[in-house]
Amino acid sequence: MRYGGNTLCVEVRTADGTLLILDAGSGLFPLGRHLQATESRPLQVHILLSHTHWDHIQGLPFFAPAHEAGNRVCVWAPKEPKRSIKDLLESQLLFSNAPYHLESMAGQFRFRELGEEEFRIGEVRIKTQFLNHTVLCLGYRIEADGQVLVHCTDVEPHLGRLLRRDHRDSGRRLRDRSAMRAGILHREDARLVSFAQGADLYIQDSMYTAEEYVSRRGWGHSPCDFATDVALAAEVRRFVIFHHDPDHGDEFLEEMIESCRERASQYEAPPQILGAREGLELDLSVCP
Numbered sequence: 001m002r003y004g005g006n007t008l009c010v011e012v013r014t015a016d017g018t019l020l021i022l023d024a025g026s027g028l029f030p031l032g033r034h035l036q037a038t039e040s041r042p043l044q045v046h047i048l049l050s051h052t053h054w055d056h057i058q059g060l061p062f063f064a065p066a067h068e069a070g071n072r073v074c075v076w077a078p079k080e081p082k083r084s085i086k087d088l089l090e091s092q093l094l095f096s097n098a099p100y101h102l103e104s105m106a107g108q109f110r111f112r113e114l115g116e117e118e119f120r121i122g123e124v125r126i127k128t129q130f131l132n133h134t135v136l137c138l139g140y141r142i143e144a145d146g147q148v149l150v151h152c153t154d155v156e157p158h159l160g161r162l163l164r165r166d167h168r169d170s171g172r173r174l175r176d177r178s179a180m181r182a183g184i185l186h187r188e189d190a191r192l193v194s195f196a197q198g199a200d201l202y203i204q205d206s207m208y209t210a211e212e213y214v215s216r217r218g219w220g221h222s223p224c225d226f227a228t229d230v231a232l233a234a235e236v237r238r239f240v241i242f243h244h245d246p247d248h249g250d251e252f253l254e255e256m257i258e259s260c261r262e263r264a265s266q267y268e269a270p271p272q273i274l275g276a277r278e279g280l281e282l283d284l285s286v287c288p
């Protein structure tokens, strides 16, 4: 009721009006309606997909601007070895599943396939990095207007925890966030921290509690304590707990968020920690 039930979709606006959309879950449906009502035409939209799991693409067929002639939708996604992204997205619109195809939608689609690389959309600089998920999945580091937003979902730790020595067991307060980097156990987890380094806004999959994660290893999602440690080690300014488990109610989520704040509060200058919820708006030019 408070955090919302739509699947993943984040709107990003730069100062010059460039519109990026991170993932196309069911949240893309209300965003599309909003854009229809508020934007001048033709609309130019860039959708950056982390991967093609259902919860990240199911809004695309119902994105109203894509049904309007003249609008342009560019979809960026990881390059699969055997199938094109267009082919993968069309497979959710097979005749038995939906009454239309991407081809029959009135807007103009373009597709761009990505590996680990850097590119630009207008004045926006974007860097990609593969994440530890069940399928090919990309994180995006987006730099514009002197601000950095890093979006990493869906992602799982390589070793279940980030640090060699858990600060709760150490018997003393570890106060220096930058010193956490020295304790990272796995090369790929260190790469994740480097990717997020210094972000003004860090959005990371934090689906489970540490206790839940024990029976969900290999599912491709993070326990929230790991995500908090990445945010701490990367010295981000704001951290958003993201990709909520649909079985978690509002109170449960609030306890999770509070436990992450408590964990982070043991460090000097902890990031502001928020739980993602529908309609949440953050202005990165304003210090938390």
Ligand SMILES: [Zn+2]
Pocket (backbone or CB within 6 Å): 051, 053, 133, 154, 220
């Ligand atoms: Zn996934």
Ligand SMILES: [Zn+2]
Pocket (backbone or CB within 6 Å): 053, 055, 056, 154, 243
């Ligand atoms: Zn997902």
